[in-house]
Amino acid sequence: MEIFNKFTDEREKFKESIAKDEVGLLSLYEASHLRTKGENILDEALAFTTTHLQAMAMDSNCPFSEEAKYALKWPIYKAVPRFMARQNTSLHHNNPLKTNNVLLTFAKLDYNSLQKLYHKELVLNVYRWWKDHKLKELLPFARIRVVEIYVWASGVRYEPKYCNTRRTLAKIITFISVIDDMYDVYATLDELQLFTDAIQRWDVSCIEKLPNYMKGLYETIIEVYEEIEQDICKDNNTPFAFDYAKEALKSLCKAYLMEATWFNQGYIPTMEEYMKVSITSAAYYVITSISFLTLGNNVASKQVYEWAQTDPILLRSTGVIGRILNDMASHKFEQERGHVASAVECYMKEYGVSEEEAIIELEKEVGTAWKDVTEDYTKSSLKFPNVILECVLNVARLSDFFYKEVDGYTFADAEIKHFIDLMLTHPVPI
Structure with missing residues (x-):
């Protein structure tokens, strides 16, 4: 310094x-x-x-x-890389005196080339998969956010060679979104217990005990994870990688069930209780586990999974950032609709402060978590490939993008919609 x-x-x-x-x-x-x-x-x-x-x-x-x-x-360190790339090309295009025109042209060509690839992946893979599995018909209560889901997936790994990572992540994030809605607003507590138990057993024979509307979802989850496992075997990966990803989804469902139980009981947990569960329910362990999985064992070695299973500071702090930002952006709407107490309500009750005071303190916790992310990323880079660590860092960046001011996943505001359009629809003028 x-x-x-x-x-x-x-x-x-x-x-x-x-x-x-x-x-x-x-x-x-x-x-x-x-x-x-x-x-x-x-x-x-x-x-x-x-x-x-x-x-x-x-x-x-x-x-x-x-x-x-x-x-x-959008400071560079916290910005989603592709959105940063588009913004920079626009800024330099509008300021020709400050620009190397050759580099600017290459940047534009790169951006437009990737945009075509993203559009193709979204239409031919992600959207078609959603339609073929009739998830909208099976689960009419769930949010239909195919584009936003793909943006999350591409934000984790944007480079052309990681198309399989994006496609796979899009499917898994779809499950996260649907399951979240099911636990939050649709199923009874008894039904959720049945679904959670079925996920823990991970056996298609469990389907008979589930309500009809859950059967198709459960079957599709098992089917997609089996496809992922087959791809792993094809690439000579080892079972511990798949087991880690599967356990992450099991933990997610248990966390969702705990939150549903709190809501049904009208219980407001302490911040310590809440964060212990809600960091898991933020689903970032599932997202990072799948992203690691798709990179192959040449990149995501056994040592990487052993590190991840210790709940390292980098992973946990990313969860803190995502959970608190999400809660601050969405808690008013969710409390009006009926939802488990968020970090805002938990903090207000535990410390006897106003909503405004709670948000100020929670923003400080987000700032501290970013410091922890930076420090642990630096230390971990001495042991593990950057491509692994960047998956986690990019998840934190996506949280900052989607939840900085509003719940941009549930209610994409004009600015987020504009960025998504620029990423997927409007090429950079050459």
Whole structure:
């Protein structure tokens, strides 16, 4: 951190002269997001640069006002890579004097090429699979979010060579979404106990005990996981990888059942109780387990799964980020509809504070979790491939994207819809 000392004065405050260097200010702001616990100078750098970038963003005469607006909302470290790529091409296209035109053209071609691939995967694989399995007809109560589901999948691994990861993740995230809705708003507690038990047994013969509307879902889940297992065997992977992914789904259903039980009992847990269950119910362990699985054992070795089973800080902190952001964005709607208490309600009850005070404290917890993600990512990169760790980091980024201000999965606002359209529909003008 000594490198940052040259930007401070004798009072150890950042020099006001830095604010005159727009590019330097933006760079310092972006660097400050890679802070970890105890790096006070980066905390101060973030506060200092945020104040000045807010002024830049409001100054229509500033040539970097657009960059400042975007950076304040989507800092590079927390941004979903493909959305960042599109934003950067647009910014540089509109500022030709600051741009290497050859590199810009290559960036545009790359973006448009991937967009065609994504559109093909979405229409020919994900949407067709959804229609062929008649999930909409089988489960009319469930949210139909095929596009958003694909965006989640592509956000975890966006590169062309990971098409199998995206296709597989899209199917599994579909199950997560449908199961979540079933536990939240449709099934009785007795029915949910039957479904949870069936998932724990993982045996198609359990289907006879399930209500009719659950049978098709259960059968499809078993079928898709068997397809995944066959692909693993074809690639000479080892059983522990599939077992880990299967156990993650079992744990998810048990967490959903616990939350449904709390709701039926009218029970508001302590924050410790709630987070222990709700980090699992955020479903990120399922998403990361499947993403690891599809990478093959040359990348996701046995050591990777042994690490993941210890619930490392990187995974757990990603779950904290996703859970709290989701809760802050959706808790009002969910409480009106009828839902287990969120982190907001749990915090309010336990500490006797207002909603506004609870949200301020929960935002601090999200900030701390991002510091933990950064620190553990750095340490873990000495042991495991970046492609593994990036899967987890990208899940945290997706949470920031979808839940920064609203529940962008359930109620995609205009900005999120715009980003999705840019990603899947509108090519970059060459």
